[in-house]
Amino acid sequence: MAFTVVNGWTVPGFTHGRELGDGATGRVVLAVDDLTSTKVAIKYLDGALCADEVFLTRFRTAARSLSQLEDPNVVDLYDFVETPDGAAIVMQYVEGVSLRHVLAVQGPTGPLAALSLFGGVLLGLAAVHEHAVFVHGALRPGNIMIDGEGNARLTDFGTSSAGTVAQSGPPYAAPELWDGASVTVATDLYAATAVFYECLTGQPPFAGRNMARLHREAPIPADEVPGPLRDLIHRGLAKDPERRPASAADYLAALEEAAVSAYGPSWEAQGRGRVTELAAQAALQPEPPKPKPARSSGRNPIVASGARGAGSRTRWAVPAIAALAVVIAGISAATLLTGDAKEPPAEPTSAQQVSSPQPTLPAGGVDPGPLIARIDQAVTQAPGALFTYRQSGCCGFPVAGKGTLGVVPGGPPSYTLTLSGTGAARKPVRAVIVQNRLYVRAGKTWRSSPLGGRGYPALADQVRAGSSVVNLTALLRSATKLRQTTSNRSGVIYEGAAPAAALARSPGVGPMYSRMAQATGAQEIAFAVKLDAEHRPIKFWVRAGAENGRNQMLRGSYTGWGRKPAIQAPANAP
Structure with missing residues (x-):
């Protein structure tokens, strides 16, 4: 239920x-x-x-x-x-326990385990800071999961509303956050150090009635940690953010140097083993009730989570600032389709729109009408092929598919394929596409779903649109530029460009090009198609956006054109 x-x-x-x-x-x-x-x-x-x-x-x-x-x-x-x-x-879903639970049940972890956990936290922060260009903003023990292999895994990115970050996690909030400053790399490193301190001592560095004053003014209590680790505590808990490490990667290098100097080169393996042991033991024990804080204004032991709502073992969220566009350089048509790295770059495209097919030949002199007719005739005579397809770029989730396609007269193509993407649909799955339904193999059974929506059905819809022969003929039909760039025994390459607005109206592929144009701001779609001697597609690429900038790319290939058994829905599928 x-x-x-x-x-x-x-x-x-x-x-x-x-x-x-x-x-x-x-x-x-x-x-x-x-x-x-x-x-x-x-x-x-x-x-x-x-x-x-x-x-x-x-x-x-x-x-x-x-x-x-x-x-x-x-x-x-x-x-x-x-x-x-x-x-x-x-x-x-991570099989494991939160660091908050481990600390509440087991107490201090010891220096080797603390160093291993701190190293994992810094590795996660480095990946977030360097590759995604955002910060965590809510780091504390309740947002660090420990999996079965002893890895520290960060969760719950930036769920606090603006202006409430310090109040949502007082024991881990850097001094500047109490003055209303925004979260930064420096505030993440401060919080990570406070968590490290808690692993070493069993409690955060500051606790009491006036947390803001303690973080701003109280001396850093580094004397309570082992001597070789005190410099790490002083650096990470510096009142002035400019005096903290410049990056998580820099901090990690300092941690490794201190750990090797104090505990030898095997510190990490020993520490990870201890973390795994502590997490396994903690998972078997219920968490003790939270003690009431003492009334003193000094440093009082507090529950490791500190903040309201931190009691969840697995609190999940996403970071709170804008995403980094993944810059993928485009390549010329001949390079992509022939593999010759010395081929000259593609001819630049201009930003123009048309509302209907042009009455004259596209710039470049190739008439797309007869070309499309030959492609349609060739594919009708050999309506099956092996295919590969990949979608990538700055502003859409990667999609990949490979397998067999079957061209269906008067209808959308059918597929048997391996399908994968990102997120929940990252795992490659065996799938079948017939008409407007997707069938995915789950264990020994098949599960079906309409195309579109989210997850695998969305990926399947994109693969079908992007890899279809209809997509290639739509590009040729809408082209305002079309020229033949290469002709040899391996095939003929046609390179061109078509207005995004015209492609957005093309049956079967219009929604795909609308999304690409909206995501990249492109008004024109560049493309190249390679045909064999029988005018059957061999390879293609499509690009929305600048060649060296914000763009999306579609790439595909076909082999073994011929008559193949019709692709049908799995017999035991619902």
């Missing part, structure tokens, strides 16, 4: 199970993807966050960036779902 959340809705396509946690920013449940049987964690955001349009705007952008980040020290984001009923984040 589906799990029912507070506002009565669930993310479609998942069977919900038990609740994993309930915090200030939302509820987390364990769920299973109905198509792939993959376990996921779904966080249903609190209504206040869903009503905060400023928060949601940056959240949407950040989700796209984090979904493309793959790092063993960062929990994978699969999807950010918004509906009129609410918003939710679908993320990787």
Whole structure:
């Protein structure tokens, strides 16, 4: 039976199970993807966050960036779902326990385990800071998961609304956050050091009634940690952010130097082993109740989580600032289709739009009409082929597919293929596409779903549109530039450009080009198609956006054209 959340809705396509946690920013449940049987964690955001349009705007952008980040020290984001009923984040489910739980049950970890955990946290922060250009903004023990191999994995990126970061995690909030400053790399490193300190001593460096004053003015209590590690504490907890390490990578180098000097070259293996042992022991024990804080204004022991809502073992979220566009350099048509790296670059394209096919030949002198007729005739005579397809670029999730396609007269092509992408659909799956349905192999059974939507059905829809022969003929038909660039025994290459507005109206592929134009700002789509001697497609590439800049690319190839058995839906599929 589906799990029912507070506002009565669930993310479609998942069977919900038990609740994993309930915090200030939302509820987390364990769920299973109905198509792939993959376990996921779904966080249903609190209504206040869903009503905060400023928060949601940056959240949407950040989700796209984090979904493309793959790092063993960062929990994978699969999807950010918004509906009129609410918003939710679908993320990787990590088998393990939170560092908060380990500290609450086991107490201090010891220096070797603390160094191993600190190193993992810094590795995760380095990946986030350097590759995704955003910061965590909410780092504390409750947002660090420890998996079965002893890896520290960061979760719960930036769910605090603007201006509430310090109050949401007081023991870990840098001095400048109490003055209203924005989260930065320096504030992340301060929080990471406070967590490191807590691993060493069993409590954060500062605790009491006036947390803001303590963080701003109280001496750094480095004397309570082992001598060889005191310099790391002083650097990371420096009151002035300019005196903290310049980056997570720099801090990690200093950590490794201190660890080797104090504990020898095997420190990391020993520390990881101890972390794994502590996490396994903690997973078997219930968490003790939170003690009431003492009334003194000095440093009092507090529960490791510190902040309201940090009790969830798996609080998930996404970072809170804009995504970095992944810059993918385009290559010339002949380079992509012939493999000759010395081929001259593609002819630059201009930004022009037309509302109907041009009555005269496109610039370049090639008449697309007879060419399209020959392609259609050749494919009708040999309506099956092996294919590969890949979509990549700055502002869309990567998609890949390979297998067999079958051209269906008067209808969309059918496929048997291996399909993969990013996020929840990163794992390659065996799939079949017939008419407008996707069939995915899950264990010994097949699961079906309409094309489109999210996850694998969305990927399948993109593969079918991008790799279809209809896509190639639509490019040729809409071309305002079309020229023959290469002709030899291996085939003929036609290179051209077509207005995005015209392609957006093309049956079967229009939505794909609308998305590409909107994401890149391109008004014109550049392309190249290679045909064999029988006018059957061999290779193609398509580019929306500048060659050396913000763009999206589609690439595909075909071999073994001929008559193949018709592709049918799996016999045991629903």
